[in-house]
Amino acid sequence: MARISVLLPVYNVQAYVAEAIASIQAQTISDLDIVIVDDGSTDGTLQIVERIAAGDPRILIVRANRNLGLPSALNLGLSYCRAPFIARMDGDDIALSTRLEKQLRFLEENPGIVLVGCATRAIDRHGNPILGLGISRKPTGDEEVARTALVASPCLHIWLARAELYRTLGGYRELPVAEDYDFLLRALTAGYRITNLAEPLMLIRTRPGNLSSRLEQRKAHYYIAKLYRERRHNGRDSFTPKSYEMAVRCGRLEDGAYRLATRCARSALRGHNRVLRILLLAFSAALSPWQARYFLDRVRFKLALRTAADVS
Numbered sequence: 001m002a003r004i005s006v007l008l009p010v011y012n013v014q015a016y017v018a019e020a021i022a023s024i025q026a027q028t029i030s031d032l033d034i035v036i037v038d039d040g041s042t043d044g045t046l047q048i049v050e051r052i053a054a055g056d057p058r059i060l061i062v063r064a065n066r067n068l069g070l071p072s073a074l075n076l077g078l079s080y081c082r083a084p085f086i087a088r089m090d091g092d093d094i095a096l097s098t099r100l101e102k103q104l105r106f107l108e109e110n111p112g113i114v115l116v117g118c119a120t121r122a123i124d125r126h127g128n129p130i131l132g133l134g135i136s137r138k139p140t141g142d143e144e145v146a147r148t149a150l151v152a153s154p155c156l157h158i159w160l161a162r163a164e165l166y167r168t169l170g171g172y173r174e175l176p177v178a179e180d181y182d183f184l185l186r187a188l189t190a191g192y193r194i195t196n197l198a199e200p201l202m203l204i205r206t207r208p209g210n211l212s213s214r215l216e217q218r219k220a221h222y223y224i225a226k227l228y229r230e231r232r233h234n235g236r237d238s239f240t241p242k243s244y245e246m247a248v249r250c251g252r253l254e255d256g257a258y259r260l261a262t263r264c265a266r267s268a269l270r271g272h273n274r275v276l277r278i279l280l281l282a283f284s285a286a287l288s289p290w291q292a293r294y295f296l297d298r299v300r301f302k303l304a305l306r307t308a309a310d311v312s
């Protein structure tokens with residue numbers, strides 16, 4: 001049996017999937033299998049995956065008959081993961097060669113930790129670093145996780161976890177665009193300890209068409225935080241697919257304002273003129289209260305990390 005199962009859901013990522021798979025094949029730890037779930041791709045993604053799999057017996061392709069959505073695709077793939085450790089990444093991410101080795105070593109040396117992520121670097125659709133973003137840091141200890149869990153996800157989706165965690169939590173719930181955040185907060189509610197490596201071991205792609213900046217995801221974040229508070233107070237939460245749908249519903253005007261606010265924020269991050277950057281960020285916050293709330297959460301997140309570092 002392999003030591004690590006890499007769970008890789010893919011959907012219409014033909015321009016990036018070969019590079020993503022190659023980054024796993026090039027890991028310094030080779031004792032792994034790769035479970036690729038094609039979630040009903042309509043471009044050439046599946047054909048590329050099949051061609052690569054023909055030359056690597058570690059790859060298992062799981063084909064969905066239709067587009068299930070990410071949570072269901074992940075749960076489908078989990079049923080084929082047999083290793084004691086399960087790694088996550090997406091079909092447009094790039095793992096540095098030592099990622100899995102370092103995450104596995106950490107979990108083996110820290111039996112009280114059930115899941116470990118890592119810092120990341122942002123790249124654009126061409127694979128170039130995005131100016132103004134640098135290293136995206138995540139909390140690296142229990143105190144930092146506790147301080148930041150309700151303002152930002154404790155880990156990105158590029159973690160390595162013990163398989164027992166997935167069995168205990170029953171996999172992912174049907175909360176599209178925020179299933180990872182919900183999974184992590186349910187892990188914390190159940191008393192599990194999670195953390196991150198401070199070293200950036202992943203390149204995360206920001207591109208048109210991915211899910212990272214949708215207003216739906218912003219609203220989903222606050223809905224999931226509410227569920228977490230409910231579990232802390234009542235021992236259970238009020239999640240239903242219907243309540244989630246209502247919580248993330250967006251009107252056309254609201255969504256349009258948010259998209260424009262997001263474009264302004266991205267222009268500010270890429271700009272070199274300090275005054276123009278400040279003006280663009282202010283205009284972005286004025287356009288959408290959701291963007292303003294996100295800016296506030298980012299400030300709270302950074303202050304929480306700094307406070308935890310000062311205390312330690």
